[in-house]
Amino acid sequence: MSEIPISILIGLLTGILTALIAWWILFHCIIPRIHFSSSISKTPTQDDKSGYRYRFKLENAGRRSIIDVELMARLRIKGLLADYPTNWEVINIPLGANGRRYKIPRILPIRRRRVRYIMRLYVNRVNEFREPIYPEHIRRKAEKQSLLLEDILSLGSQATLQIHAFGYDEFSGARKLFISKFYTIHDIKEGPFEEKGLDVQELTIPE
Known part of the structure; x- marks a missing residue:
């Protein structure tokens, strides 16, 4: 019993x-897993007065799709004002020509569809860089819309850029946050992205 x-x-x-x-x-x-490129690509362009465009790349390395993805780029500058050396200034860098956030309806797993997304950072669409708290040379370039990303990442005692991606797991409906590394000025590489992968194909200068 x-x-x-x-x-x-x-x-x-x-x-x-x-x-x-x-x-x-x-x-x-x-689950979905968004991977970001380890570097920021810098390539020449004629559609920006700075003469360059800056881009990062991402892919869904997971096993399920992620939907309603919202991307934003956050710039953080420490010690911008000498009187407040430990304070951080936070600025959102636009990822679209008409707004600071960019939306992707659906990102399929890379193993199902070999698609990776290349997103552009619109540095010269940030009006905050014209404010008095920024150095004069930054304000002048901002007025002319000729700022380089290197100009911004050279400010203060420390400056970083980080990408945030919010999206929903297509299966569970749970909202997830994916974040990139903290990019610094040393992560900017001149050259386009490789066709397959997330690496920048750096330009070599012939001797």
């Missing part, structure tokens, strides 16, 4: 454990 309840208990515990393992795999392993 005692064997029946024990077998039922073992079966119940096994079922619960199996369900927990399946839940863990479903929500922690088979």
Whole structure:
């Protein structure tokens, strides 16, 4: 008589454990994963008065699609004002010609569709760089819309740029946040992105 309840208990515990393992795999392993390029690409262009455009690249390296993706780029500058050396100024850099945020309806896993996205940073669409808290040479360039990303990342005692991507797991509906590394001035590389992958194909200057 005692064997029946024990077998039922073992079966119940096994079922619960199996369900927990399946839940863990479903929500922690088979999920969207956005990967960002390790560098920012700098290439010549005629559609910006600075003469250059700056871009980063991303892909969904996970196993499920992510939908309603909203991207934003945050610039952080420490010690912009000498009287407040530990303060951080935070500025959003536009990722679209008409706004500071950019939306992608759906990003499929890279293994299902070999598509990666290249996003542009519109440095010269930030009006804040014309304000008095910025050095005169920055304000002059901002007025002429000829700022380089290097100009901005050279400000203060420390300056970084980070990309945030908000999106929904297509399967679970859970909203997820993906963030890039903190890019610095040393992460800007002159050259286009490789066709396959997230690396910048740096230009070589012939001797």
